[in-house]
Amino acid sequence: MTAKPRLSFWQIWNMSFGFLGIQFGFALQGGFMSRIFQTLGAEKDALPLLWIAAPLTGLLVQPIIGYLSDRTWHPRLGRRRPFFLIGAILSSIALVFMPHSPTLWIAAGLLWVLDASINISMEPFRALVADKLPEEQRSYGFVLQTLIIGVGTWVASNLPWFIAQLGVPNEAGPGVVPPSVKVAFAIGAFVFMASILVTILTTPEYPPEDLQRFRDEQKRRGNFAGEIVHHVVHMPAQMRRLGLVQFFSWLAFFAMWSMATPGLTEHVFKAPAPDPAAFDMAVPAQAAAFQSANAAFQNAADLVGSYMGYYGLSSMLVALLLSFYAARFPLNRKAVHAGSLVLGGVGFLSMWFVPHPAWLIGSFALVGVAWASILSMPYALLSSHVPAEKMGIYMGIFNMFIVIPQIVAATLLGPALRAFFANEAVFALVISGASLLLAALALVRVREPAHAPVPLASQAH
Template structure:
C-alpha cells in the first residue's frame, strides 16, 4: 500500500499519547525508588524491587504486539483499542501507588503500572511504522521522541513544583509525602487525556487485503509457536541492534533504580533515614527522624528535577533531528554511536560534580536518551516485514527488558561492587555501559538501516 506523506501536525497527533505514557514512565523512573526508600527499603534491595517492570515488559509487549497485528475494528482500528485499555489501567495504578502502606504493596503496584503502560506503549511504536512510509519513519520516531522529552521534563518536576506551591514534603514514618501523591494524581489525569486525544484525532490504514487478513486471523495458530518461529527468523540487523540495546538499557535501568539513593547520598549528603535507627516513641528520635526524612524528601525532589533536564535535552536533540531529517539523509548509525557516548560521559561526571552542576550531567544523558528512543526503532523498521511490525516491535522489547532483569537480579549490585562500596559507583557503571553500547554500533552494516534517502520514497 502506498502511504501518503503526512504533515507535522498529523504526526504530532498520532504521537501525542506518548506524552501521557512518558508521564507514567517519568514518575515511575524518577520517584518509585523514593517511594521504596520511604517504605524502608535498603538501597541494595531496590534493584530487585524493580524487577516487576522488565518482567512485565517481557511478557506483555510481545503478546500485545501479536494481538494488535491480528486486530481490526472498523471504528477503532488496529492499535488504538490497546492504547485506550492501557491508559485506563495505567491511570488507576498511577493514582494509587503513592498510597501504598507497605513495601510489598508498592512493588505490586509497580507491577500493575508497568504492565498497563506496556499495553499502551508497544502499539505506539508499531503505529509509526503503520502510518508512515519509510521516508518519514525516522522523522516520525523523532517527533515521538520530542513529545517524550516534554513529558519527561514536566513529570520529573511535578513533586518539586507542587512542593513550591505549598504541598508538604514532610510525612510520618513509612508514609509517602503529599507532594508525591499530588504529582502522581496529576500524572494519572494527563496519561488518560493524552491517550484519548490520539485515539480521537488519528485514523489507521485498514489491512491492504481484508479477505486475506480475515483468513489469516481465523487460522488456528499457536501464539507460542509463532513467537518462537519469529525469534528464529529474526533479521540479522535486529540481533545486532539487540546488543546495542542491551548495554543502553542496562545503563538506564541503573539510573532509574539507583539514581535517587546514589545522588541523595553522594551529592546532596542526605541519605534516606533508616527507620530501625529511630524509636518513634521517644520525642528526640521522632524529631531527628523528621529532620532527616524531610531533608531526604527535599533532595529527592531536586534529584527528580535534575533528572527532568534529560527530558529537555532529549527534546532539543529531537528538534534538531526533526528539522534535519525532514529534508536530508541522516546516518542513523553514527548519530546513535556519538549520542550514546555523550550520555556515558554524563554518567561518569556524576562522581565529581556539585548539586548545582548535576543538571549538566543530565543534559548529556538526555542526548543519548533522545537517540535511544528514535534511532534503534528507525533502523529496525527498515529491516522487518511490515505485516509483522507489531510482533517484531514486541520481540525487540526483549533486548530492553532482559538487561533490566539481569541488572535487577544482582547484576548492577555486583558490577558496581567491583568498583567499591560507594553508592555513586552505580552511576559510573551506567556510564561505562552506555559507552560500550555506543561502540557496538560498529556492528550495524545494513545500508537501509543505517540511512534512508527521503527523495527515494
C-alpha cells in the first residue's frame, strides 16, 4: 500500500472546513427546533416525540451512507465528496424552508428531511480523515475538526440573538416564527453550502490503487444486513459495557436539545410560551397581552439558545486541552471520562436552582466538559478492543448506542414529565443530570486499555 503524504495545516483545515456548515445545521436544529414547534402550537410535553425524527434518521441513514460511500468512486468528485454535495444541497433547502413552516406537522417533516440530509454529509467526513491522513496526523486532523465543531456551535447558537440586536424583529403574530429566526436559518443554509463547497473544491481524494479491481468488487452483492447482525451478536465485551455508558450519556443530551427551551424559558426566565387559544385576539387588551407574553418568550428563547452555545465553546477548549495533554503524557481515559460526566451532570442539575439567568453560562460550560469527553473518550476506550480490519462496521454498530437512547427519550420523556413531574419541563434537565451521573457510574465495569493515542471523534447524532 502506498504511503500517504503528510498534509499541511491549510490542507487539513480545508478538508475539515465543511464541518462548520454541518455544525451550523446541528446547532440551529438543536437550539431552535423546540422554539419553532412551540411557536406553531406544540404542547411542551409533545416536544420529545416531535424530535423522534432525528434519532430515527440517524439509525437508518448513518450505516447506509457509510456502506455506500465505501463503494463509490466518481471520476470527478471521488468517493466521499458526492455525499457531501448531495447532503449540503438537501440540508440548505430544509434550513431555508423550516422556519417558514405553516403548520406543526410540516415542521416535523422538514426536521426529518434536515436530519437525514445532515447525516448524508456528516458520515463520510469521518471516513475522509482515514482516507487522506497518515496515521501520525489523524489526531491532529480530529483536533481541527473539534475546533471547527466548537466554533460552529457557538456562532450558530447566538445567531438569532445577534440578528435581533441588529434590529430584525424578534416577535410575530400567533403561529408565526419571528423574522430573526428565519434570517438565522437562511444564514445557516448559506454557511452550510459554502463551507461544504470549500472542502469539495480544495480537497482531492485518492483513487483506489487498483480501480478496475475496485469496480469489479462493487459489482458483487454482499449480505450487508446479515453482516451487521453477525457483528451485533458478536460485539466485543468492552463495546457492550461502553454501550450502557453511551445510553445514559446520549439520553441526557437529547433531553437537553428537545426540552431546554421550554424548561428554561418557563423556570428560569419566567416567560413560558403563551397559548394563543387563551387570548381573544378581537379584544385589544387581550391581543396586547398576548404580544407582550410572546415577546418575553421569544427574547428568553433567544438567550437560551445563546447560552447553549457555551457548551460548544467549552467542549472545544476541553477537547484541545485533552489532545495536547494526551500527546505528551499517558492519559487515564476512564478516569477523565468519569470526571467529565460528573461535571456535566452537575451542570444540568444546577439549572434547576440558578439564582439568575446569566448563571446558565456556567451551567452550560460544565455540560460542555461532558460533551467534549463524549466526543472522544468512548472511542479511545473502545479502539484497542476492535480489530482494525473491522473498525468501520463496529463504529457503525457503536452508533446504535447513540440513537437508541434518543428514541427511548423521544417516546418516554413526555409521559414521564406528565406522570411524575407535574409537566414541568425543567425536570427534563434534572433527568439529564441524573442520567450523566448514571453514565459515570456505569464506567465502573469498563476496562482501561493500554495507553494509545486518543482519537478525537467527530460529532454523532
